Every structure is written in structure tokens, then in C-alpha cells.
Amino acid sequence: MTANDAYLDRLVDEAALRAYLTAELGPVDEFEVAHHGEGHSNETLFVRWGDRDLVMRRPPAGETAESAHDVLREHRVISALRDTAVPVPPAVLACEDTSVVGGEFYLMDRLAGDVIRDREPERFATPEGRRRVSEELIDTLAAIHTLDYEAVGLSDLGRPEGFTERQVERWGKQFDWAYETTRADREVSHVDEIGAWLAANVPDSYEHTLVHGDFKLDNVMFAPGTPPDIEAVMDWEMGTLGDPLRDIGWLLVYWDPDPLSERLMPSFLDREGYLSREELLARYERQSGVEVSDPTFYLVLGLYMLAAVGEMFYARYLAGDSSDDLYPEMEALVPAVCRRAKALVDGDRTV
Incomplete structure (x- = not known):
């Protein structure tokens, strides 16, 4: 066996x-x-x-x-x-x-189609196809955030008041839970500083919408054929009601032409046609009516979440509770994620 x-x-x-x-x-x-x-x-x-x-x-x-x-x-x-x-x-x-x-x-x-992870489908590998992949992705996120969640019976899915504050607290606790297992193996710097900065910089107000919680390129499926057309949004385990820009920050972590991990993130977003982060945000604002004046807080929050998720992966690996060969890589990746988040906290907007 x-x-x-x-x-x-x-x-x-x-x-x-x-x-x-x-x-x-x-x-x-x-x-x-x-x-x-x-x-x-x-x-x-x-x-x-x-x-x-x-x-x-x-x-x-x-x-x-x-x-x-x-x-x-x-x-x-x-x-x-x-x-x-x-x-x-x-x-x-x-x-x-x-x-x-x-x-x-x-x-x-089970649906037929493509989930785009480590390579782009050949039928989309043109400047026009890549642009449409980008547009489909951000337009679908805007559709999630403009949905009338009360009309479909999801008004009790979450508590939008205080959502972003609770997110900072929750992901800090998730990291701490995992770190009880992993701290003996190696140290992770800056986590407390990042958490404190986030707690001190939570926006005063934000929109209340349906939030996917894990929205990124490899959590949607594109239908067969061209042009690119999203068949389904998957992985709703963290779906809730709250701040839509929480989804934006998470998407930006993964929509990075300089990815922290080519196992987790697309490595081809620097190819001609893919929208830049700035172009994604501009289209999102047009499609959703939600303003994104400065995404820094949400990008730092996304990195903080990724550090917590990665540390939970690493804890499961050390405990023998996963066969996923990605999990050992969290030993080095989580500290790298925290270094990038700390750079943003310190004012470096080039990361």
C-alpha cells in the first residue's frame, strides 16, 4: 500500500x-x-x-x-x-x-472544464485570451459582491458588522494554533508586528456583501472552448457576509507577477495580455461600484492569512496528517510571506 x-x-x-x-x-x-x-x-x-x-x-x-x-x-x-x-x-x-x-x-x-493552476490552457495562450481570463475572473468577483444575498436566503450567513476586525483576530488565532506545533521546528519573524499593524489600521467603514473567502484563479473552472468563460466558482468553505475588499486582498496575493511560490501561484501572469493588479482593480471598481482607494491594508491582510494557512499546512505535515507534498515547503514559505508583509507595513510599495 x-x-x-x-x-x-x-x-x-x-x-x-x-x-x-x-x-x-x-x-x-x-x-x-x-x-x-x-x-x-x-x-x-x-x-x-x-x-x-x-x-x-x-x-x-x-x-x-x-x-x-x-x-x-x-x-x-x-x-x-x-x-x-x-x-x-x-x-x-x-x-x-x-x-x-x-x-x-x-x-x-462533476463539471467539465479547466482549472488554471501551474499552466495556462493552450487555447487561452494569446494576448486576447489572457485578457479575457483576467476580465472573467474580476467580473465574476464583482458579481459575487453585487449579489442580493438576502434574496437568495443567505442573510444569516455571517455578521458583516465588525467583520474585518474579526478577520484580523481570527487569522492571528489560526496562526497561533498551528505555531504551537511548528515553533519547535523553526521560528517565524514579524507575525505579531503585522497583526498589531492590521488591528490598528482596520478601515473605519466598508461595504457589506457576500464574500467568497478564497477567491483566486485556481478556484474557478473555465468551460471548454473559447473565448474563456467561467463555468463555476468553487471552494466556498469560507463564504460569509462581510467586507468585499477582503476578497480583493486575497486575490492580489495570488495575482502577482513575482509570485512567492510557483507551487501555489500562477507563474505566467507577466505574459502579454494578463491584466496588471492596477487594471484588475480599475475594472473591479467599474463592475461593482465598490471603491478601492488603497489596497495596502487588504494586501497585508491577505499575506497574513496566507501565513496562517501555510502554518496550518506545516502543522498538519509535522503531525503526519497529510500526504500533500506542498506542505513541507511551508517551512521556508511562511517566513518569506511574513517578510513581504512586513515590508508593506514598513512602507515599501514595490513588493
Whole structure:
């Protein structure tokens, strides 16, 4: 048995899952489960159920930080957004019974298309195609932020008042949770200084909108064919109501022509056609009506979040709770992220 096979066994009891799906969807002859290793947070598994191709989302194996990996929140959001201007995968069912696979999970229909991570699809590799990829991405974020969330039944998804202040506190706690495990392995500098700067510089007011929470290029799927057209926005585990510029800061961390990690971030955004950060923000303002006067606070917040996420990854690696070969790289990446955030805090706007 390989390490990946052993980890798959920790993610799903195939006999228990088959019995559950038979009761919920009806019996079939063909049943297969495979682990999709591209994501780095919640686990994604492909399920073949008769003639249906499904996707399962469940938390990772092992201990996780409090409030992380809320897959049933994902299911609720994509169910509510199904008939809106925000494209999402069709939800199939959700299961709160952790005895079935060892954690809560939900299933959605598997869609055909491309998720752009480490390389651009050849059919988009022109200046016009790259520009349209950029425009589709930022226009879809504007559609999320201008959605009438009350009309689709999501008015209780979060508490927009005080959202940004709580984000600073939450991600500091997430980092601290992981650092209890990782601090013996190596030191990470500047975290407390960055957190203190963020707490002191939270904007006085901000818009209240639906927030995706993890919006970036590899969390959308582009439909087959040209021109580029987004088929679905995925990974809604942190969807909530709050400050839309929180999504902007996170997107800017990943939309970087000088990426901190080519494993996490696109390495091709300096090619002709891709919009610059400034062009993305200008188009976002036009499409959403939300002003972005100075994104520095939100970019620092995005880097602070990335440091916390990376440290949680590293803690899971040290605890033996993941087979993801990206996680060991967090030993060096998290300190590098904090150095970049500290440079921004200190007034360097070239990073």
C-alpha cells in the first residue's frame, strides 16, 4: 500500500459510503472513489456512481483549527447560488453524519472544464485570451459582491458588522494554533508586528456583501472552448457576509507577477495580455461600484492569512496528517510571506 492509498483510507470508508449512497441515490453497479490531490485545504474526491460523475468535499484527516474546513457551509452557499448570476456547481446532497466517512461531506456534480493552476490552457495562450481570463475572473468577483444575498436566503450567513476586525483576530488565532506545533521546528519573524499593524489600521467603514473567502484563479473552472468563460466558482468553505475588499486582498496575493511560490501561484501572469493588479482593480471598481482607494491594508491582510494557512499546512505535515507534498515547503514559505508583509507595513510599495 502506498502513502497515498493509506491516506485515502483515512478519508473514506468505501463500504460505508456505498451503503449511504445506495440509500440516498439508489443502487448502482459501478462505484469508484479516487483522491484528487490538486487542492491544499479541504479534500476533494472523485466518485463514480453508476453513470454519474460526482465530486465529494470533506475536511482533511486529523485535527484541524476551530472553524476551518466547513464543507457544509460550501453546500449551503452553492445551493443558494444555483440560479443566480454567480456560476456554481450543482449540489447533490450533504451529509452531517460523521460516521459515514469520518467527517461531514457533501457531493456535487462533476463539471467539465479547466482549472488554471501551474499552466495556462493552450487555447487561452494569446494576448486576447489572457485578457479575457483576467476580465472573467474580476467580473465574476464583482458579481459575487453585487449579489442580493438576502434574496437568495443567505442573510444569516455571517455578521458583516465588525467583520474585518474579526478577520484580523481570527487569522492571528489560526496562526497561533498551528505555531504551537511548528515553533519547535523553526521560528517565524514579524507575525505579531503585522497583526498589531492590521488591528490598528482596520478601515473605519466598508461595504457589506457576500464574500467568497478564497477567491483566486485556481478556484474557478473555465468551460471548454473559447473565448474563456467561467463555468463555476468553487471552494466556498469560507463564504460569509462581510467586507468585499477582503476578497480583493486575497486575490492580489495570488495575482502577482513575482509570485512567492510557483507551487501555489500562477507563474505566467507577466505574459502579454494578463491584466496588471492596477487594471484588475480599475475594472473591479467599474463592475461593482465598490471603491478601492488603497489596497495596502487588504494586501497585508491577505499575506497574513496566507501565513496562517501555510502554518496550518506545516502543522498538519509535522503531525503526519497529510500526504500533500506542498506542505513541507511551508517551512521556508511562511517566513518569506511574513517578510513581504512586513515590508508593506514598513512602507515599501514595490513588493
